[in-house]
Amino acid sequence: MESTILAEMPITKTNKKLNVIQNSIEHIDSPVLKIDDLSVSYGGDKYSIRNVSAGIARNKITAIMGPSGCGKSTLLRAVNRMHELYPNTHNKGAVYLGDENIYKLNPIQLRRKIGMVFQRPNPFPTMSIYDNVIAGFNLNGIKLKRPEKDEIVERSLREVGLWDEVKDALHNRGTFLSGGQQQRLCIARALAYTPEIILLDEPTSALDPIATAKIEDLLVKLKKDFTIVLVTHNMSQAARISDYSMFMYLGELVEYGKTKQMFTMPKDNRTEEYLTGKIG
């Protein structure tokens, strides 16, 4: 969890966007996920993200960029309500998955539909590779038959390109894998459960360039079947793999649009300053 102090500013009237800035938020047709005027606070009336509205396009990769503390991780976590694990959080606004407000759903049900991959690879060290992949089912008390499990494990591991590397060590613990392999295992764990959306919170920041490239290729391949939302610190990564990009600054969604367009012709000058390295 990155520092949110920078962005802790109260909601004020001036934050209600002027028309000029509103235009810098692209409208997405029939989005899979619709964030509607969302503000999130970790306590008190200081909000880490304020009045964010955006639709997420189906079967695309959406990257969320911004300097440390801009609220990009908070936004990501608010989407599957992981931010509620911290005490005293509260939020305004809504997020719609289909036509259901996720804040009216049970978090258990919600997280079953929106999977998540974290900054550092975090396979369960007490479980085998096999059990890690199947963990979503076991944890949720879904009883599967052996062949069903085998099929899910093989399919998920194939999808992340890990099958050939680990098929002979399925019942060993996942902790002996390299960092990149561990992270792919964590992606497999999220996939196994066939969620609609996968959230990734800076998934390659702890990895070397080769492992990073593998994960990036994987994400591009995966968008056929899943909608991917990715928080990244790394502008070139966003440019390489994302279809849409969000730029957040001090808790606001400053600009949101097609990645190509944002990187070539940003509409807001804060986006431009960030992309050219003047802020951040």
Next chain:
Amino acid sequence: MNISTEISDRNIKRRLLKDKIFTYGMISFAFLSSIPLFLILYELILKGYKQININFLFEVAPDTMDAMIAVSNHEIIPGGIANGIVGTLIIVGLASIIAIPLGIICGTYLSENAEDRFAGIVRFIVDMLQGVPSIVLGVIGYIWIVKPVTGGFSALAGSIALSIMMLPSIVRSTEETLKMIPISLKEAALSLGVPYHRVMLKVVIPTGISGILTGVMLGISRIAGETAPLMLTALGSTAIQTNITQPTSAIPLLVWEFYNDPNLVSMIWSASLLLLILILCLNLGAKAIAKKWKVQY
């Protein structure tokens, strides 16, 4: 193969119910553990406060006859636990004089030679000493001191047993505290040309003093309530005894004596209450020191 991954509402309801039951069960078990404490405190205060007055602190324990007469006249039993208070002060004080310097020096040795093989052995032995039952240390005090040195039960024998008992907590708290002190502090002093032993005595140990003292206080509070080893060593005495080679009483020993004497039974509560207050003060003192004297680095 088409595998349904939907979670039914019933599944969720059942799991949330399980979660709730577990949470409330855990909270209740955790707080049920505090009930015995309050029952014990209630018993001690209710039955003990009547007997506590000035005389209780300054007079020696009554003999059985006096107590019996007082009880049959429905009076408060005369006398107090002065012999126990003085004895506890002497025995615990002597144990501290033996254990504190040795413990601090040994803790310093362990933190300064963390990787040394012999230090590893010493650390292991200190850990093992921590686990030695107090009654075994009583046997040791008896064999080492009562028989060959003082030729009979004595405060000294009790002090030796208790000093071995408090030693590990002083060693470990000194070691842990000194290990936390940043190397840069030591380097700063050494770079000023200060000799090593002065750096340790004037810079490192004073910086860690709050942690060390906390360990010392906890060590003292651990031995102040000990009865078993004293039964085999100090034995007890009806008079105030200041000669450390003679049998000496102590508050926990008096509690044990009162418990065994039907006429004195009503004094156990006040003696226990006083003992508990003493230990509580030591614990609170340890906490206060840890907080107040803490050196920021």
Next chain:
Amino acid sequence: MNSEKIFKYLLASSGILIVLIAVGIVATLFVGSIPSFKEYGFGFIFSSDWNPTEGRESYGALPFIIGTLMTSILALLITFPFAFSISLFLGEYFKHGKLPSFLRSVIDLLAGIPSVVYGLWGFYALRPLISELGINAQGFGIFTSSIVLAIMIIPYASSLGSEVISMVPGSLKEAAYSLGATRFEVVRNVIIPNAGSGIFAGYILALGRAIGETMAVTMLIGNSNKIPAGIFDLGNTMASLIANQFGEAEGLKYTSLVEIGLILFIITGIVNLLGKLIMKKLSA
């Protein structure tokens, strides 16, 4: 010799002194047990006779070894749900705030109450209750001692557990939550597997405490020198036997008691060593 060197020798000599003390303790107990060992050999451990009558003297440690193990293991079983709940409460559910600091103070106080005071409370408050419930005619016995022991070791059994539980990486818990686990499922599938050996080590160390505990047990166990027939029977432990009989002991009885002290020392040593080994494996 300069003061620098003197200081270094002083430090090292303190270590030597500690080693000497430990060696001295072991040697003393061994030497003290020699006469009894010569008389009974290893049969001492397996003999259930304890007869101090002159002329028919015969001593064996078995009833006390069994009594010690029964009381302490039973105490550990009783303490388990409470200590585990406390560990979880302080290590995972409520780390900060008024309630946890209240609970912490309670545990500190429980650890501070002298053994003899626990014994008094057990004798005057718990024993009548046990006898009223018809568990045992006078309320003495293994069961009564174990309840009081269980209360006494709560602080030791819970403290290491709450420490290791609080050290379970947040990232693993988050991973489980992100897969839709409830908190209970996180406890069962993430926290217990990851912190389990540390929690277990805490119980082993608490068991060591219970084995060596003297006064409270002496006052409650009934001090019968026979092998207890069950957990509601009277019994005796090694520690309480020494406390009761060492004062007036001479000759064969004295050396038998020292040997029992040696056995007690060895058993607690093994138990503590086991706990430390588990902890070491954990930190490695």
